[in-house]
Amino acid sequence: MAAPALKHDVYQAIADPTRRKLLTLLADKEMPITEISSCFPITRTAVNKHLHVLSDAGLVSRRKVGRETRYTLQAEPLIELKRWLAFFEQYWDERLFALKELVEADHNSGGEGE
Structure with missing residues (x-):
């Protein structure tokens, strides 16, 4: 069975400078959305949208820990x-x-x- 198709390709996902900064930020550690958002001069909603594009391209993974969602880089x-x-x-x-x-x-x- 074929792997499910990703919604966004890697090239499209890294085309945006904010998303490239997000990848750099997540390279060292898993972070909750609140901490990630504090590193950017944009709304939490905008950061969340960027993270969804990265997730759809397979570049970040997310997991729920209690009430927060944490993100980590998936470099493969x-x-x-x-x-x-x-x-x-x-x-x-x-x-x-x-x-x-x-x-x-x-x-x-x-x-x-x-």
């Missing part, structure tokens, strides 16, 4: 993002190598404006 879905970015590293490496050669060639030819 970020592997997809890491793989996608790794594909493009080769292009950055090539461009940085070409820039290094250009700078060194300019330096060796006396192109420092002396």
Whole structure:
């Protein structure tokens, strides 16, 4: 049986800067919504909506502890993002190598404006 489809993909979920900050905040510890909300200049309702997007993408999990809901980072879905970015590293490496050669060639030819 196939896994249930997520409502939001990882890329859509991390597109928003507030959601990226939420992931960073939850990287170290589980936190209740009240504590999370105090770290942002937006309403608790807005924070809750962002957390739902992250939860729908599988990036955070939530659990009830008494009357409060606690959230924690689930980093596994970020592997997809890491793989996608790794594909493009080769292009950055090539461009940085070409820039290094250009700078060194300019330096060796006396192109420092002396």
